[in-house]
Amino acid sequence: MEIKKPYAVVQYNKFIKGVDSADQYLSYYSILQKTVKWSKKVVLYLLNCVLFNAFFVYRTLNTNEVKYKNFLHEVRRSWISEVQNRSESSSDDLQLPEKGA
Numbered sequence: 001m002e003i004k005k006p007y008a009v010v011q012y013n014k015f016i017k018g019v020d021s022a023d024q025y026l027s028y029y030s031i032l033q034k035t036v037k038w039s040k041k042v043v044l045y046l047l048n049c050v051l052f053n054a055f056f057v058y059r060t061l062n063t064n065e066v067k068y069k070n071f072l073h074e075v076r077r078s079w080i081s082e083v084q085n086r087s088e089s090s091s092d093d094l095q096l097p098e099k100g101a
Helices: 007-015 017-028 038-061 068-093
Strands: none
């Protein structure tokens, strides 16, 4: 006796490949931290998903092969340099009063 798979199972198996690869990448280089606050976990998980989606788009649009780990390092370097540039520019904006004024 032949048993057919339900249509929902066939569709799930057809389209699950992207989800599986995303879960695999996210498990290798997770940014989640051990924390008691569930809200922090949710935000970090969503940030992790955003970073993976950005990596996927970047890899799709560029011909060079980039590893996910290297992509994360480049994003980190970019964010750090941007924060440093902002702090330097804000400290330049602060002017100390001159003595005797």
